[in-house]
C-alpha cells in the first residue's frame with residue numbers, strides 16, 4: 001500500500017518533494033539503531049546528528065509495529081486490531097479537503113496543493129489515549145497554523161472543526177452507527193493556532209498508514225487521542241463551539257476540551273497513570289500530557305473540572 | 309444419554325479439565341513468546357475476565373443441559389467448572405492488582421471506590437469466594453440444606469459480572485449484550501421451573 005501510493009505520487013513533483021522532506025528530516029533527527037532497523041534506513045544516516053525540534057521529546061520511541069497495529073479508528077471497527085486489518089479499503093489518493101465557513105479562502109483543495117507551501121518537519125510527541133495508554137510517536141507534519149493562516153479566517157471564526165471521510169464502502173465500520181458519522185472534532189481557534197498543533201502526514205519518516213489516519217490527520221499532543229481526528233476531508237471555521245463525536249455519544253464522559261488531566265478521572269479509566277506501550281510499569285500522567293508550559297495559558301481562569 | 313462410567317471418569321472429565329486449562333496456557337505462552345500484541349497486559353487482564361465469565365455461564369448451563377439430554381452425570385462436572393470460573397476470575401483480579409496497579413494498595417482502594425465497574429467486579433469476586441471454598445464434598449455434607457441456599461448466590465454474581473463488563477465497555481456493547489441474552493435464557497429457565505412447581 002505504502003509503496004504503491006508513493007509510486008502514484010511520483011507524478012507530482014511537489015508531493016514527491018514533500019515525501020522526500022519526510023524522509024530527509026527524519027533521517028537527520030532520528031536517533032538510534034532501532035529506528036534505522038524499523039525504517040530500513042542506513043545506520044549512519046539514522047544516527048546523523050541534527051537540530052531537533054524544540055517541541056520534540058527525547059523519550060524512547062514506541063515501536064513502529066505497535067503504533068501501526070494498536071489503533072482506535074472506529075471507522076474500521078471497534079477492536080484495537082481492526083483498523084490495521086480493515087483499513088486497506090481506504091483510498092487516499094487522490095484526496096480532497098473542503099475548507100468552508102468563516103474564512104476568505106473557502107474551497108475544495110487537492111491534498112497536493114495544500115502541501116505545496118508547507119514544509120514537513122518531525123515532531124516527537126507523547127500521545128495519550130483516554131483509555132489509559134500512551135505512546136511516543138515521531139510524527140511528520142506541519143503546524144496547523146500554517147494552513148489556517150493561508151485560509152484567512154474572518155474575525156467571526158472562533159472555532160475550527162474537522163470531519164473524517166464518511167463512506168461506508170471505504171470505511172466498513174461506518175455501517176454500524178456506533179458513533180454519529182462522520183467523525184467530528186474541533187478546537188478553539190487559539191488551540192488550533194498553538195505551535196504544538198500539527199497536521200500529521202507521516203510517522204517514522206514514512207507516509208501515514210491508513211490505520212493511523214492517512215493521508216492527513218490532526219495531532220494535538222496535550223489532549224486525549226480522540227481529539228486528533230484522522231483522515232480529514234473537511235475543515236470548517238465556525239463562530240460557535242462544535243459538538244465533537246465523543247461528546248455527542250456520551251457528554252457525561254467526554255467534553256469538548258478533553259485535555260489530558262490526571263486530576264479529572266473518568267468512570268472507566270483512572271487518568272492518574274498511564275501504560276506506555278512497550279513498558280511494563282505504568283507511569284504517572286502529567287498535566288496537559290507534559291505540555292503545560294506551552295498550553296496552560298490557553299485555559300487560564302477556566303475550571304478544568306467543569307470544562308473537561 | 310448415559311456415558312459409560314469408565315469413559316466418564318477417565319476420558320470425559322480429564323479432557324474437559326485440559327480444555328478448560330487451554331486459555332490459561334494460551335496466555336502463559338503469549339507472555340513468554342510476546343504474541344499478545346502491543347498491549348499484552350491489557351490483553352491478559354481482559355482475556356482472563358472473558359474466560360471467567362464464559363465458564364461461569366457454562367457452570368449455569370450444566371443443570372438445564374443434563375435435563376435436556378437426560379444425562380445426570382453432567383452434574384459431576386459442575387464443581388470443576390465452578391472452580392475453573394473462580395480460577396480465571398482470581399487470575400483476572402491478580403492481573404489487575406499486579407499489572408494495572410502494581411500492588412499499590414492505597415491506589416487500589418481509591419480505584420475500587422472511584423470506578424463503579426471495579427466496585428461491582430470486586431463485589432462479584434468477594435461473593436464468589438465462599439462458593440469456591442464450600443465446593444468440597446465435606447462442605448456440601450456439612451452445610452446440608454444451606455449449601456444450596458448459599459450457592460444460589462451464583463445467580464446475582466453472574467448478573468454482577470455482566471454489569472461489570474457492560475459498564476467497562478466504551479461504546480460497542482455487542483459482547484455484553486450477547487452474554488446478557490445467554491444469562492437471561494439460563495435464569496428464565498430456572499424461574500420457569502420454579503413457577504411451574
Ligand code: HEM
Pocket residue numbers: 350353354355356357358359360361364397400401404408426429430431432433436469472473476
Ligand atoms: C466474577 C468476577 C469478574 C468477572 C466474571 C469479570 C469479567 C470481566 C470481563 C468479561 C471483562 C471484559 C473483558 C473484555 O473486554 O473482553 C472484564 C474487564 C475488566 N475487569 Fe473484570 N471481572 C470480574 C471481576 C473483576 C475484579 C474483582 C476486578 C478488579 C478489582 C476486575 C477488573 C477488570 C478490569 C480492570 C477490566 C478492564 C480491563 C481493561 O479496561 O482493559 N474484574 N472483567
